[in-house]
Amino acid sequence: MVFKLQMRSNINESPKSLPPAPWKLPILGHLHLLMFSLPCHRLTELAKKHGSLMHLQLGELSHLVVSSPETAKEVMKTHDTNFANRPFLLVAEIILYNFLDIGFAPYGGHWRQLRKVCTLELLSTKREQSFRSIREEQYYRSVSFIKLLPVISGRRAKFERFHHDLDAMLQSIIEEHRSSKANPKDNNDVTDDLVDVLLNLQDHGGLEFPLTTDNIKAVILDMLIVGTETSSAAVEWAMSEMIKNPKILEKAKAEVRQVYDRTGDVNESDLHKLKYLKDSNYWNEAESFNPERFINSSVDYKGTNFEFIPFGAGRRRCPGMSYGMATVELSLAQLLYHFDWKLPNRMKNEDLDMTKAFGASGRRKRDLYLILIPYHPPCVG
Numbered sequence: 001m002v003f004k005l006q007m008r009s010n011i012n013e014s015p016k017s018l019p020p021a022p023w024k025l026p027i028l029g030h031l032h033l034l035m036f037s038l039p040c041h042r043l044t045e046l047a048k049k050h051g052s053l054m055h056l057q058l059g060e061l062s063h064l065v066v067s068s069p070e071t072a073k074e075v076m077k078t079h080d081t082n083f084a085n086r087p088f089l090l091v092a093e094i095i096l097y098n099f100l101d102i103g104f105a106p107y108g109g110h111w112r113q114l115r116k117v118c119t120l121e122l123l124s125t126k127r128e129q130s131f132r133s134i135r136e137e138q139y140y141r142s143v144s145f146i147k148l149l150p151v152i153s154g155r156r157a158k159f160e161r162f163h164h165d166l167d168a169m170l171q172s173i174i175e176e177h178r179s180s181k182a183n184p185k186d187n188n189d190v191t192d193d194l195v196d197v198l199l200n201l202q203d204h205g206g207l208e209f210p211l212t213t214d215n216i217k218a219v220i221l222d223m224l225i226v227g228t229e230t231s232s233a234a235v236e237w238a239m240s241e242m243i244k245n246p247k248i249l250e251k252a253k254a255e256v257r258q259v260y261d262r263t264g265d266v267n268e269s270d271l272h273k274l275k276y277l278k279d280s281n282y283w284n285e286a287e288s289f290n291p292e293r294f295i296n297s298s299v300d301y302k303g304t305n306f307e308f309i310p311f312g313a314g315r316r317r318c319p320g321m322s323y324g325m326a327t328v329e330l331s332l333a334q335l336l337y338h339f340d341w342k343l344p345n346r347m348k349n350e351d352l353d354m355t356k357a358f359g360a361s362g363r364r365k366r367d368l369y370l371i372l373i374p375y376h377p378p379c380v381g
Protein backbone atom coordinates (compact mmCIF):
# COMPACT_ATOMS: atom_id res chain seq x y z
CA MET A 1 0.00 0.00 0.00
CA VAL A 2 1.74 3.17 -1.15
CA PHE A 3 -0.98 5.72 -1.05
CA LYS A 4 -4.34 6.29 0.46
CA LEU A 5 -6.89 9.02 -0.05
CA GLN A 6 -10.42 9.32 1.12
CA MET A 7 -12.82 11.22 -1.06
CA ARG A 8 -16.31 12.28 -0.26
CA SER A 9 -19.29 12.18 -2.50
CA ASN A 10 -22.98 12.53 -1.80
CA ILE A 11 -24.11 11.65 -5.27
CA ASN A 12 -27.07 9.32 -5.42
CA GLU A 13 -25.41 6.72 -7.57
CA SER A 14 -27.09 3.42 -8.15
CA PRO A 15 -25.29 0.59 -6.33
CA LYS A 16 -24.36 -0.91 -9.71
CA SER A 17 -22.27 2.11 -10.72
CA LEU A 18 -20.33 2.08 -7.44
CA PRO A 19 -16.98 0.34 -7.00
CA PRO A 20 -16.61 -2.76 -4.76
CA ALA A 21 -17.37 -2.43 -1.05
CA PRO A 22 -16.95 -4.56 2.09
CA TRP A 23 -20.10 -5.93 3.76
CA LYS A 24 -22.23 -3.30 5.47
CA LEU A 25 -24.78 -2.95 8.29
CA PRO A 26 -28.30 -1.55 7.64
CA ILE A 27 -28.03 1.87 9.36
CA LEU A 28 -24.34 2.25 10.14
CA GLY A 29 -23.25 1.24 6.66
CA HIS A 30 -19.49 0.69 6.92
CA LEU A 31 -18.98 2.83 10.02
CA HIS A 32 -18.39 -0.18 12.27
CA LEU A 33 -15.34 -1.09 10.17
CA LEU A 34 -13.58 2.14 11.13
CA MET A 35 -14.51 2.32 14.77
CA PHE A 36 -12.04 0.04 16.51
CA SER A 37 -8.68 1.00 15.06
CA LEU A 38 -7.17 4.08 13.45
CA PRO A 39 -9.09 4.78 10.21
CA CYS A 40 -5.86 5.11 8.17
CA HIS A 41 -4.69 1.62 9.23
CA ARG A 42 -8.10 0.05 8.77
CA LEU A 43 -8.53 1.63 5.32
CA THR A 44 -5.15 0.26 4.30
CA GLU A 45 -6.25 -3.28 5.26
CA LEU A 46 -9.60 -2.89 3.49
CA ALA A 47 -7.93 -1.56 0.32
CA LYS A 48 -5.62 -4.59 0.22
CA LYS A 49 -8.70 -6.79 0.21
CA HIS A 50 -11.06 -4.80 -2.05
CA GLY A 51 -8.76 -3.07 -4.53
CA SER A 52 -7.47 0.39 -5.40
CA LEU A 53 -10.96 1.89 -5.59
CA MET A 54 -13.66 1.02 -3.07
CA HIS A 55 -16.89 2.46 -1.89
CA LEU A 56 -17.78 3.04 1.77
CA GLN A 57 -21.14 4.16 3.13
CA LEU A 58 -20.75 6.20 6.34
CA GLY A 59 -24.15 7.33 7.55
CA GLU A 60 -25.86 9.15 4.69
CA LEU A 61 -22.65 9.94 2.84
CA SER A 62 -21.00 7.83 0.26
CA HIS A 63 -17.19 7.77 0.23
CA LEU A 64 -14.77 6.64 -2.41
CA VAL A 65 -11.49 5.35 -1.03
CA VAL A 66 -8.64 5.38 -3.50
CA SER A 67 -5.42 3.54 -2.81
CA SER A 68 -3.16 4.23 -5.76
CA PRO A 69 -1.95 7.54 -7.22
CA GLU A 70 -3.02 6.53 -10.75
CA THR A 71 -6.57 5.69 -9.68
CA ALA A 72 -6.72 8.90 -7.64
CA LYS A 73 -5.81 11.00 -10.69
CA GLU A 74 -8.47 9.29 -12.80
CA VAL A 75 -11.17 9.62 -10.15
CA MET A 76 -10.38 13.29 -9.51
CA LYS A 77 -10.71 14.02 -13.23
CA THR A 78 -14.22 12.60 -13.44
CA HIS A 79 -15.62 13.48 -10.01
CA ASP A 80 -13.77 16.67 -9.08
CA THR A 81 -16.74 18.77 -7.95
CA ASN A 82 -18.31 15.95 -5.95
CA PHE A 83 -15.15 15.79 -3.83
CA ALA A 84 -15.26 19.50 -3.24
CA ASN A 85 -17.91 19.08 -0.54
CA ARG A 86 -17.20 18.35 3.11
CA PRO A 87 -18.89 15.71 5.26
CA PHE A 88 -21.46 16.95 7.80
CA LEU A 89 -19.99 17.43 11.29
CA LEU A 90 -22.15 18.58 14.19
CA VAL A 91 -19.16 20.29 15.80
CA ALA A 92 -18.56 22.33 12.62
CA GLU A 93 -22.24 23.25 12.33
CA ILE A 94 -22.37 24.67 15.86
CA ILE A 95 -18.86 26.02 16.44
CA LEU A 96 -18.32 27.39 12.93
CA TYR A 97 -21.56 29.40 12.74
CA ASN A 98 -23.49 26.94 10.61
CA PHE A 99 -20.57 26.30 8.21
CA LEU A 100 -19.85 30.01 7.61
CA ASP A 101 -16.09 29.40 7.58
CA ILE A 102 -13.92 28.34 4.61
CA GLY A 103 -13.00 24.80 5.58
CA PHE A 104 -16.54 23.48 6.08
CA ALA A 105 -18.52 25.77 3.76
CA PRO A 106 -20.48 23.78 1.18
CA TYR A 107 -18.97 24.01 -2.30
CA GLY A 108 -20.47 26.99 -4.21
CA GLY A 109 -20.34 30.75 -4.68
CA HIS A 110 -20.12 31.61 -1.01
CA TRP A 111 -17.19 29.23 -0.46
CA ARG A 112 -15.50 30.50 -3.65
CA GLN A 113 -15.66 34.07 -2.37
CA LEU A 114 -14.24 33.15 1.06
CA ARG A 115 -11.51 31.07 -0.52
CA LYS A 116 -10.53 34.05 -2.70
CA VAL A 117 -10.48 36.36 0.34
CA CYS A 118 -8.35 33.80 2.15
CA THR A 119 -5.83 33.33 -0.67
CA LEU A 120 -5.55 36.95 -1.79
CA GLU A 121 -6.11 38.87 1.43
CA LEU A 122 -5.28 36.67 4.40
CA LEU A 123 -2.57 34.22 3.35
CA SER A 124 -0.69 36.22 0.72
CA THR A 125 3.05 36.66 1.29
CA LYS A 126 2.48 40.39 1.72
CA ARG A 127 0.15 39.83 4.66
CA GLU A 128 2.10 37.04 6.28
CA GLN A 129 4.48 39.28 8.21
CA SER A 130 1.86 41.72 9.43
CA PHE A 131 -0.26 38.89 10.84
CA ARG A 132 2.49 37.49 13.01
CA SER A 133 1.63 39.57 16.09
CA ILE A 134 -2.11 38.85 16.02
CA ARG A 135 -1.51 35.17 15.43
CA GLU A 136 0.63 35.03 18.54
CA GLU A 137 -1.66 37.19 20.65
CA GLN A 138 -4.94 35.61 19.63
CA TYR A 139 -3.37 32.17 19.66
CA TYR A 140 -2.64 32.45 23.35
CA ARG A 141 -6.07 33.86 24.08
CA SER A 142 -7.80 31.02 22.30
CA VAL A 143 -5.51 28.12 23.02
CA SER A 144 -7.35 27.23 26.20
CA PHE A 145 -10.59 27.07 24.21
CA ILE A 146 -9.05 25.01 21.46
CA LYS A 147 -7.62 22.54 23.97
CA LEU A 148 -11.16 21.87 25.12
CA LEU A 149 -12.24 20.65 21.69
CA PRO A 150 -11.26 16.99 22.02
CA VAL A 151 -12.83 16.83 25.49
CA ILE A 152 -16.26 17.72 24.18
CA SER A 153 -17.79 14.42 23.28
CA GLY A 154 -20.43 14.87 20.64
CA ARG A 155 -23.31 16.40 22.58
CA ARG A 156 -25.18 19.36 21.14
CA ALA A 157 -25.68 21.14 24.50
CA LYS A 158 -21.97 20.99 25.30
CA PHE A 159 -21.02 22.24 21.84
CA GLU A 160 -23.48 25.09 22.21
CA ARG A 161 -22.08 26.18 25.58
CA PHE A 162 -18.59 26.04 24.15
CA HIS A 163 -19.70 28.01 21.11
CA HIS A 164 -21.30 30.63 23.34
CA ASP A 165 -18.01 31.27 25.21
CA LEU A 166 -15.99 31.25 22.03
CA ASP A 167 -18.42 33.70 20.41
CA ALA A 168 -18.08 36.11 23.35
CA MET A 169 -14.29 36.05 22.96
CA LEU A 170 -14.46 36.67 19.21
CA GLN A 171 -17.02 39.43 19.69
CA SER A 172 -14.70 41.23 22.11
CA ILE A 173 -11.79 40.93 19.65
CA ILE A 174 -13.96 42.44 16.90
CA GLU A 175 -15.21 45.25 19.15
CA GLU A 176 -11.65 46.11 20.21
CA HIS A 177 -10.68 46.37 16.57
CA ARG A 178 -13.71 48.46 15.69
CA SER A 179 -13.02 50.85 18.55
CA SER A 180 -9.31 51.25 17.74
CA LYS A 181 -10.29 51.91 14.13
CA ALA A 182 -12.67 54.61 15.32
CA ASN A 183 -9.97 56.12 17.57
CA PRO A 184 -6.76 55.77 15.55
CA LYS A 185 -4.84 58.06 17.92
CA ASP A 186 -5.10 55.50 20.76
CA ASN A 187 -3.74 52.81 18.51
CA ASN A 188 0.03 52.30 18.21
CA ASP A 189 -0.24 49.56 15.59
CA VAL A 190 0.25 50.84 12.09
CA THR A 191 -0.21 47.57 10.22
CA ASP A 192 -3.59 45.94 9.60
CA ASP A 193 -3.96 42.53 11.16
CA LEU A 194 -6.21 39.63 10.15
CA VAL A 195 -9.28 41.10 11.86
CA ASP A 196 -8.69 44.58 10.40
CA VAL A 197 -8.46 43.11 6.90
CA LEU A 198 -11.73 41.21 7.34
CA LEU A 199 -13.51 44.26 8.81
CA ASN A 200 -12.28 46.44 5.94
CA LEU A 201 -13.62 43.91 3.46
CA GLN A 202 -16.93 43.88 5.32
CA ASP A 203 -17.18 47.67 5.15
CA HIS A 204 -15.73 48.42 1.72
CA GLY A 205 -15.02 45.09 0.01
CA GLY A 206 -17.49 45.30 -2.89
CA LEU A 207 -18.04 41.57 -2.50
CA GLU A 208 -20.68 39.51 -4.29
CA PHE A 209 -22.01 38.06 -1.02
CA PRO A 210 -22.02 40.27 2.10
CA LEU A 211 -19.38 39.30 4.66
CA THR A 212 -21.33 38.98 7.90
CA THR A 213 -19.82 39.31 11.38
CA ASP A 214 -20.48 35.59 11.88
CA ASN A 215 -18.52 34.94 8.68
CA ILE A 216 -15.63 36.93 10.07
CA LYS A 217 -15.71 34.99 13.35
CA ALA A 218 -15.82 31.65 11.53
CA VAL A 219 -12.88 32.61 9.30
CA ILE A 220 -10.82 33.73 12.33
CA LEU A 221 -11.50 30.32 13.88
CA ASP A 222 -10.37 28.58 10.70
CA MET A 223 -7.10 30.48 10.74
CA LEU A 224 -6.54 29.81 14.44
CA ILE A 225 -7.70 26.23 14.73
CA VAL A 226 -6.85 24.75 11.33
CA GLY A 227 -3.68 26.79 10.99
CA THR A 228 -2.21 26.03 14.41
CA GLU A 229 -3.41 22.44 15.00
CA THR A 230 -2.03 21.11 11.73
CA SER A 231 1.32 22.87 11.96
CA SER A 232 1.91 21.98 15.61
CA ALA A 233 0.94 18.34 14.97
CA ALA A 234 3.49 18.22 12.13
CA VAL A 235 6.25 19.70 14.34
CA GLU A 236 5.41 17.32 17.19
CA TRP A 237 5.56 14.27 14.90
CA ALA A 238 8.77 15.39 13.22
CA MET A 239 10.40 15.82 16.64
CA SER A 240 9.11 12.43 17.80
CA GLU A 241 10.39 10.70 14.68
CA MET A 242 13.79 12.32 14.99
CA ILE A 243 14.09 11.42 18.68
CA LYS A 244 13.25 7.85 17.77
CA ASN A 245 15.89 7.92 14.99
CA PRO A 246 18.94 9.65 16.56
CA LYS A 247 21.03 9.43 13.36
CA ILE A 248 18.40 11.48 11.52
CA LEU A 249 18.21 13.93 14.42
CA GLU A 250 22.00 14.39 14.31
CA LYS A 251 21.99 14.97 10.54
CA ALA A 252 19.13 17.50 10.72
CA LYS A 253 20.76 19.29 13.65
CA ALA A 254 24.14 19.41 11.90
CA GLU A 255 22.55 20.91 8.80
CA VAL A 256 20.62 23.57 10.73
CA ARG A 257 23.69 24.56 12.75
CA GLN A 258 25.89 24.68 9.67
CA VAL A 259 23.45 27.10 8.00
CA TYR A 260 22.81 29.35 11.01
CA ASP A 261 26.03 29.20 13.05
CA ARG A 262 27.42 32.26 11.26
CA THR A 263 24.85 34.60 12.79
CA GLY A 264 23.05 32.55 15.43
CA ASP A 265 19.79 34.00 14.09
CA VAL A 266 17.41 31.30 12.85
CA ASN A 267 15.32 33.25 10.33
CA GLU A 268 12.98 32.46 7.46
CA SER A 269 15.24 33.85 4.76
CA ASP A 270 17.78 30.99 5.01
CA LEU A 271 15.20 28.18 5.26
CA HIS A 272 15.66 27.32 1.58
CA LYS A 273 19.23 26.18 2.39
CA LEU A 274 17.88 23.35 4.56
CA LYS A 275 17.54 20.39 2.23
CA TYR A 276 17.52 17.59 4.76
CA LEU A 277 14.93 19.15 7.05
CA LYS A 278 12.30 19.14 4.29
CA ASP A 279 11.18 15.85 5.70
CA SER A 280 8.09 13.78 5.95
CA ASN A 281 6.88 10.37 6.92
CA TYR A 282 4.93 8.77 4.12
CA TRP A 283 5.43 6.51 1.08
CA ASN A 284 7.51 3.42 0.30
CA GLU A 285 7.45 1.76 3.67
CA ALA A 286 4.93 4.46 4.46
CA GLU A 287 5.14 3.77 8.17
CA SER A 288 8.88 4.37 8.42
CA PHE A 289 10.41 7.81 8.83
CA ASN A 290 12.93 8.31 6.05
CA PRO A 291 13.57 11.92 5.01
CA GLU A 292 16.25 10.77 2.51
CA ARG A 293 13.49 9.58 0.17
CA PHE A 294 12.68 13.22 -0.68
CA ILE A 295 16.21 14.25 -1.59
CA ASN A 296 16.54 14.41 -5.42
CA SER A 297 12.92 13.29 -5.76
CA SER A 298 10.63 15.02 -8.22
CA VAL A 299 7.55 14.32 -6.09
CA ASP A 300 6.44 17.37 -4.15
CA TYR A 301 3.72 18.01 -1.59
CA LYS A 302 1.63 20.59 -3.48
CA GLY A 303 -1.26 18.39 -4.52
CA THR A 304 -0.37 17.32 -8.05
CA ASN A 305 1.65 14.22 -7.11
CA PHE A 306 -0.94 11.94 -5.62
CA GLU A 307 1.70 9.81 -3.92
CA PHE A 308 2.07 12.48 -1.29
CA ILE A 309 -0.69 14.91 -0.41
CA PRO A 310 -0.24 16.23 3.14
CA PHE A 311 -2.15 19.38 2.10
CA GLY A 312 -4.90 17.61 0.16
CA ALA A 313 -5.58 17.99 -3.55
CA GLY A 314 -8.15 19.49 -5.90
CA ARG A 315 -10.38 22.49 -5.29
CA ARG A 316 -10.35 22.22 -1.51
CA ARG A 317 -6.62 21.76 -1.09
CA CYS A 318 -5.03 23.71 1.72
CA PRO A 319 -4.71 27.46 1.03
CA GLY A 320 -2.28 27.78 3.97
CA MET A 321 0.29 25.42 2.42
CA SER A 322 3.19 27.88 2.07
CA TYR A 323 2.46 29.45 5.38
CA GLY A 324 2.15 26.02 7.07
CA MET A 325 5.43 24.82 5.54
CA ALA A 326 7.24 28.00 6.62
CA THR A 327 5.87 27.67 10.17
CA VAL A 328 6.81 24.01 10.47
CA GLU A 329 10.28 24.46 9.00
CA LEU A 330 11.07 27.54 11.04
CA SER A 331 9.83 25.94 14.28
CA LEU A 332 11.88 22.80 13.65
CA ALA A 333 14.95 24.79 12.65
CA GLN A 334 14.69 26.82 15.86
CA LEU A 335 14.16 23.77 18.06
CA LEU A 336 17.10 21.96 16.47
CA TYR A 337 19.36 24.98 16.42
CA HIS A 338 18.92 26.22 19.96
CA PHE A 339 18.70 22.90 21.84
CA ASP A 340 19.97 19.37 22.08
CA TRP A 341 17.23 16.92 22.95
CA LYS A 342 16.92 13.75 24.98
CA LEU A 343 14.25 11.57 26.50
CA PRO A 344 13.62 11.79 30.26
CA ASN A 345 14.15 9.02 32.84
CA ARG A 346 16.80 7.20 30.82
CA MET A 347 14.12 6.12 28.42
CA LYS A 348 15.53 4.47 25.28
CA ASN A 349 14.81 6.13 21.92
CA GLU A 350 13.39 2.91 20.53
CA ASP A 351 10.89 2.72 23.40
CA LEU A 352 9.22 6.05 22.54
CA ASP A 353 5.50 5.42 22.12
CA MET A 354 4.41 6.50 18.61
CA THR A 355 0.70 5.71 18.90
CA LYS A 356 -1.54 8.11 16.96
CA ALA A 357 -4.63 9.63 18.53
CA PHE A 358 -8.01 9.23 16.87
CA GLY A 359 -8.90 12.59 15.26
CA ALA A 360 -8.69 14.87 12.26
CA SER A 361 -5.22 16.33 12.77
CA GLY A 362 -3.65 12.96 13.67
CA ARG A 363 -1.83 14.08 16.80
CA ARG A 364 0.19 11.87 19.14
CA LYS A 365 -1.92 9.87 21.56
CA ARG A 366 0.42 10.68 24.45
CA ASP A 367 2.18 14.01 24.97
CA LEU A 368 5.84 14.14 24.03
CA TYR A 369 8.08 14.93 27.02
CA LEU A 370 11.70 15.82 26.26
CA ILE A 371 14.64 17.26 28.14
CA LEU A 372 16.28 20.17 26.36
CA ILE A 373 19.89 21.25 26.69
CA PRO A 374 20.63 24.79 25.41
CA TYR A 375 23.15 25.06 22.57
CA HIS A 376 25.61 27.96 22.57
CA PRO A 377 26.57 28.94 19.03
CA PRO A 378 30.34 29.41 18.52
CA CYS A 379 30.00 32.95 17.12
CA VAL A 380 27.43 34.43 19.48
CA GLY A 381 29.04 34.14 22.91
Ligand code: HEM
Residues within 6 Å of the ligand: 102, 103, 104, 115, 118, 222, 223, 224, 226, 227, 228, 230, 231, 234, 309, 310, 311, 312, 313, 314, 315, 316, 317, 318, 319, 320, 321, 323, 324, 325, 328
Ligand atom coordinates in the same frame (compact mmCIF):
# COMPACT_ATOMS: atom_id res chain seq x y z
C1 HEM B 1 1.62 21.83 8.14
C2 HEM B 1 0.52 22.55 8.15
C3 HEM B 1 -0.77 22.22 7.45
C4 HEM B 1 -1.25 21.04 6.95
C5 HEM B 1 -0.55 19.67 6.97
C6 HEM B 1 -2.57 21.30 6.38
C7 HEM B 1 -3.36 20.34 5.76
C8 HEM B 1 -4.62 20.61 5.23
C9 HEM B 1 -5.46 19.61 4.57
C10 HEM B 1 -5.09 18.14 4.37
C11 HEM B 1 -6.59 20.23 4.17
C12 HEM B 1 -7.79 19.59 3.44
C13 HEM B 1 -7.49 19.64 1.96
C14 HEM B 1 -8.51 18.87 1.10
O1 HEM B 1 -9.65 18.66 1.53
O2 HEM B 1 -8.14 18.47 -0.03
C15 HEM B 1 -6.51 21.63 4.60
C16 HEM B 1 -7.49 22.58 4.37
C17 HEM B 1 -7.42 23.87 4.84
N1 HEM B 1 -6.33 24.48 5.48
FE1 HEM B 1 -4.57 23.60 5.90
N2 HEM B 1 -2.87 22.63 6.54
C18 HEM B 1 -1.80 23.24 7.19
C19 HEM B 1 -1.69 24.57 7.53
C20 HEM B 1 -2.67 25.52 7.36
C21 HEM B 1 -2.57 26.91 7.74
C22 HEM B 1 -1.32 27.51 8.40
C23 HEM B 1 -3.76 27.51 7.43
C24 HEM B 1 -4.20 28.95 7.63
C25 HEM B 1 -3.64 29.82 8.44
C26 HEM B 1 -4.61 26.50 6.83
C27 HEM B 1 -5.90 26.73 6.39
C28 HEM B 1 -6.68 25.78 5.76
C29 HEM B 1 -8.05 26.05 5.31
C30 HEM B 1 -8.82 27.37 5.43
C31 HEM B 1 -8.51 24.85 4.72
C32 HEM B 1 -9.86 24.61 4.06
C33 HEM B 1 -9.79 24.89 2.58
C34 HEM B 1 -11.14 24.70 1.86
O3 HEM B 1 -11.97 23.95 2.34
O4 HEM B 1 -11.31 25.32 0.79
N3 HEM B 1 -3.92 25.31 6.80
N4 HEM B 1 -5.28 21.83 5.23
